[in-house]
Amino acid sequence: QVQLMESGGGLVQAGGSLRLSCAASGPTFSRGVMGWFRQAPGKEREFVTAIRMSEGNTYYADDVKGRFTISRDNARNTVYLQMNGLKPEDTAVYYCVARESRVIITITAGYKYWGQGTQVTVSS
Numbered sequence: 179q180v181q182l183m184e185s186g187g188g189l190v191q192a193g194g195s196l197r198l199s200c201a202a203s204g205p206t207f208s209r210g211v212m213g214w215f216r217q218a219p220g221k222e223r224e225f226v227t228a229i230r231m232s233e234g235n236t237y238y239a240d241d242v243k244g245r246f247t248i249s250r251d252n253a254r255n256t257v258y259l260q261m262n263g264l265k266p267e268d269t270a271v272y273y274c275v276a277r278e279s280r281v282i283i284t285i286t287a288g289y290k291y292w293g294q295g296t297q298v299t300v301s302s
Contacts, residue, residue, distance in 0.1 A: 187296030200274030216270035
């Protein structure tokens with residue numbers, strides 16, 4: 179049984195930084211993709227970033243490029259999301275996702291495994 183466990187959310191002032199972690203238990207995703215989505219109040223869930231676990235290729239949504247960095251530790255089956263230059267519009271619940279295919283996609287339907295989410299709140 180796959181479990182994705184996020185940690186690292188919290189409250190931060192605009193311009194600050196946070197680091198999210200997501201550890202996968204159960205089957206390894208070393209040949210798949212792990213990443214992050216987010217959902218702000220009253221909005222649809224949206225893609226943030228993803229990484230191909232074997233090669234380390236990454237993909238980012240336009241509005242987080244240059245501010246967010248995804249990385250992975252295959253030995254720990256864990257991905258990290260370093261968020262710098264946070265803005266109030268980054269406030270959302272952040273969800274860790276995983277899929278066994280090595281193709282990075284940006285739609286929610288493409289990810290079979292989801293974490294429970296961690297709240298990130300950025301105050302102005």
